[in-house]
Amino acid sequence: MSPERIASLAIVGRPNVGKSTLFNRLAGKPLAMVDDRPGVTRDRREARGRLGDLELRLVDTAGYEDKETGIEVRMRQQTEIALAEADVCLFLIDGREGVTALDQRFGELLRRASKPVILLVNKAEGKQGDEGILEAWNLGLGEPIPISAAHGEGMGDLYQAIRAALGEAGIDDGPTPDTDEEEGAPLRIAVAGRPNVGKSTLINALIGQERLITGPEAGLTRDAIAVDWLWDGQRVRLHDTAGLRKRGKVDDRLERMSAADTLRAIKFAEIVLLLVDAEHPLEKQDLTIADRVESEGRGLIVLVTKWDLVKEKQAMLAELREEFERMLPQVRGAPLIPVSALTGFGLDKIMPAVVALHKNWSVKVKTRDLNDWLAEMVARHPPPAVDGKRIRPKYMAQTKARPPTFVLMASRAGKLPDSYKRYLVNGLREAFELPGVPIRLIVKAGK
Numbered sequence: 208m209s210p211e212r213i214a215s216l217a218i219v220g221r222p223n224v225g226k227s228t229l230f231n232r233l234a235g236k237p238l239a240m241v242d243d244r245p246g247v248t249r250d251r252r253e254a255r256g257r258l259g260d261l262e263l264r265l266v267d268t269a270g271y272e273d274k275e276t277g278i279e280v281r282m283r284q285q286t287e288i289a290l291a292e293a294d295v296c297l298f299l300i301d302g303r304e305g306v307t308a309l310d311q312r313f314g315e316l317l318r319r320a321s322k323p324v325i326l327l328v329n330k331a332e333g334k335q336g337d338e339g340i341l342e343a344w345n346l347g348l349g350e351p352i353p354i355s356a357a358h359g360e361g362m363g364d365l366y367q368a369i370r371a372a373l374g375e376a377g378i379d380d381g382p383t384p385d386t387d388e389e390e391g392a393p394l395r396i397a398v399a400g401r402p403n404v405g406k407s408t409l410i411n412a413l414i415g416q417e418r419l420i421t422g423p424e425a426g427l428t429r430d431a432i433a434v435d436w437l438w439d440g441q442r443v444r445l446h447d448t449a450g451l452r453k454r455g456k457v458d459d460r461l462e463r464m465s466a467a468d469t470l471r472a473i474k475f476a477e478i479v480l481l482l483v484d485a486e487h488p489l490e491k492q493d494l495t496i497a498d499r500v501e502s503e504g505r506g507l508i509v510l511v512t513k514w515d516l517v518k519e520k521q522a523m524l525a526e527l528r529e530e531f532e533r534m535l536p537q538v539r540g541a542p543l544i545p546v547s548a549l550t551g552f553g554l555d556k557i558m559p560a561v562v563a564l565h566k567n568w569s570v571k572v573k574t575r576d577l578n579d580w581l582a583e584m585v586a587r588h589p590p591p592a593v594d595g596k597r598i599r600p601k602y603m604a605q606t607k608a609r610p611p612t613f614v615l616m617a618s619r620a621g622k623l624p625d626s627y628k629r630y631l632v633n634g635l636r637e638a639f640e641l642p643g644v645p646i647r648l649i650v651k652a653g654k
């Protein structure tokens with residue numbers, strides 16, 4: 208899909224779920240352009256926006272919420288607009304309130320609609336929408352996506368969903384990034400790290416190398432935000448924030464990789480390569496970025512750069528591994544690869560690690576295997592009794608991949624100690640071989 212292609216989105220949902228907030232977040236330009244084309248009887252609000260390389264046209268359905276009309280009429284009107292005007296319908300619910308009767312009726316209308324619907328569970332900042340996400344599955348509109356319109360969380364996932372929906376609607380002519388089965392979908396990588404760790408040098412070395420491997424015409428394209436290449440038959444897209452920055456070198460202020468750049472890179476990537484400097488490894492900023500990669504649910508690979516400058520290589524590597532596991536237990540097992548862009552050392556290890564991690568990050572564990580495993584884990588080490596009563600884990604299912612997200616039904620779910628959740632998460636990581644993959648575990652009260 209060319210970046211110029213405009214995706215037209217309608218945002219629908221009952222009042223107060225956050226439609227306007229999302230509208231404003233996605234809108235890049237001032238809103239309320241009034242369209243008075245002949246034949247359009249009512250004024251329509253529209254705004255242009257942007258999400259990654261997607262150009263958006265937002266159709267505002269909130270404009271129809273005048274007080275004269277009843278709620279059912281408004282719902283129908285919103286849906287009508289979505290169907291007539293938009294390629295994709297974004298259906299919002301409030302993750303904190305869960306699915307209401309009105310959401311259900313909306314869901315029914317939208318299920319019958321002929322346009323792709325993306326179900327968004329809003330107000331989910333800081334995992335607060337977990338309950339709502341589970342309920343949202345029951346709407347029968349596919350995988351619910353947690354977002355926070357107010358805080359800008361989940362925008363990377365929304366981007367992927369829009370791309371997938373455009374593909375489904377036959378609008379997007381390129382492969383969609385989030386369909387696992389899609390062989391040609393580019394694997395999205397970002398490079399992050401403190402200034403001067405060697406991001407630009409590494410990217411150039413990587414791309415230079417790939418250019419040799421794939422030949423000069425093998426689909427290596429470079430535009431302002433991404434570099435595409437083929438690695439072992441796999442399409443790869445690298446978000447080149449460092450390159451962007453270098454291009455603007457005239458301006459000194461641009462020299463510093465801003466936190467916003469890093470965050471943007473993380474959000475639009477599937478796998479993040481975090482570069483740390485062998486001479487000053489694991490500084491606070493490195494850990495902050497790694498933590499952010501985990502909380503955004505991306506796969507993490509740590510590259511220790513400028514390895515040519517290290518004298519005691521073996522000792523240093525062992526120490527780094529240990530330190531890293533200790534400081535970042537939440538990304539236990541993330542690959543740590545020493546590299547030198549200068550000598551080329553270790554560069555050939557990067558892409559195999561990326562592909563392997565991506566595979567794990569996309570894993571779907573069979574419910575049956577999961578429950579066999581759960582029974583074993585509980586037998587080996589039952590959850591503690593709280594207030595004299597046992598907590599009983601009952602059933603487990605994977606509700607989502609990328610990152611793998613599991614739901615555990617348990618009696619008295621709210622009382623399950625964090626230590627027990629860690630026991631389960633670490634167990635999942637080991638049993639299903641998910642080193643370095645952020646794992647989400649949601650515990651829910653259930654019979």
Ligand code: GDP
Nearest residue numbers: 222223224225226227228329330355356357358
């Ligand atoms: P609309 O009626 O669907 O257009 O909803 P609004 O966008 O006006 O939002 C309704 C209320 O929810 C407002 O008070 C917003 O500040 C709040 N809100 C919107 N998005 C979020 C969010 O992501 N998190 C939280 N906590 N509140 C939100």
Ligand code: GDP
Nearest residue numbers: 402403404405406407408449513514547548549
């Ligand atoms: P960025 O700010 O993260 O993009 O870092 P640069 O790629 O501009 O590199 C910063 C400095 O580190 C430059 O002077 C590079 O020449 C140097 N550098 C980068 N990679 C290596 C390496 O593998 N070995 C050595 N010795 N120096 C490197």
